[in-house]
Amino acid sequence: DAGVIQSPRHEVTEMGQEVTLRCKPISGHDYLFWYRQTMMRGLELLIYFNNNVPIDDSGMPEDRFSAKMPNASFSTLKIQPSEPRDSAVYFCASSLTAGNNEQFFGPGTRLTVL
Amino acid sequence: GQQVMQIPQYQHVQEGEDFTTYCNSSTTLSNIQWYKQRPGGHPVFLIQLVKSGEVKKQKRLTFQFGEAKKNSSLHITATQTTDVGTYFCAGHTYEGTSYGKLTFGQGTILTVHP
Numbered sequence: 001d002a003g004v005i006q007s008p009r010h011e012v013t014e015m016g017q018e019v020t021l022r023c024k025p026i027s028g029h030d031y032l033f034w035y036r037q038t039m040m041r042g043l044e045l046l047i048y049f050n051n052n053v054p055i056d057d058s059g060m061p062e063d064r065f066s067a068k069m070p071n072a073s074f075s076t077l078k079i080q081p082s083e084p085r086d087s088a089v090y091f092c093a094s095s096l097t098a099g100n101n102e103q104f105f106g107p108g109t110r111l112t113v114l
Numbered sequence: 115g116q117q118v119m120q121i122p123q124y125q126h127v128q129e130g131e132d133f134t135t136y137c138n139s140s141t142t143l144s145n146i147q148w149y150k151q152r153p154g155g156h157p158v159f160l161i162q163l164v165k166s167g168e169v170k171k172q173k174r175l176t177f178q179f180g181e182a183k184k185n186s187s188l189h190i191t192a193t194q195t196t197d198v199g200t201y202f203c204a205g206h207t208y209e210g211t212s213y214g215k216l217t218f219g220q221g222t223i224l225t226v227h228p
Contacts (some may be wrong), residue, residue, distance in 0.1 A: 093157075
């Protein structure tokens with residue numbers, strides 16, 4: 001298995017632009033998680049899905065952030081409009097079941113908003 | 115909501131010295147997981163502890179789960195330069211709306227001087 005796949009690996013954009021991050025979880029995993037990592041705030045859970053349904057989006061910073069999972073093999077995290085404070089590494093992770101199984105993280109997308 | 119505190123934030127050691135990081139939860143946990151993130155990499159699962167008072171070993175790494183299932187520790191004996199990275203604990207509870215969600219500690223950044 002190729003593991004969790006994320007694209008792009010690096011994204012540099014200007015303030016106000018729309019950014020879309022993509023994730024392909026490991027086949028057969030029922031849970032998908034989006035995290036954001038910064039030096040100041042550490043690793044934060046933004047949202048997670050179970051069987052393509054959003055379960056908890058309480059970590060989504062504000063309305064500029066949205067996430068979708070149209071099918072079991074694809075998810076997107078969109079930021080519109082982007083701001084410099086959104087600069088971070090965004091990780092996608094997947095797991096077989098909830099909580100009591102290890103999460104497999106993707107390589108991350110390093111986002112820089114100028 | 116559930117909070118997981120981890121100390122110390124940073125630890126610098128000479129190669130061959132021991133290292134310990136501690137994790138404390140504001141609530142009783144169902145299980146706790148430990149992850150390692152190499153510089154520039156993504157978090158990688160190390161181990162999961164489930165039972166009260168559980169102790170697990172992986173070569174030079176020893177993991178403990180407290181009797182009350184609210185704290186945990188990771189101890190590395192005789193550190194090596196390959197141990198460099200950030201070590202995260204992540205707690206899970208089956209209760210309420212947090213089901214399926216891991217709450218990560220802030221992480222301990224370990225530097226090993228040769």
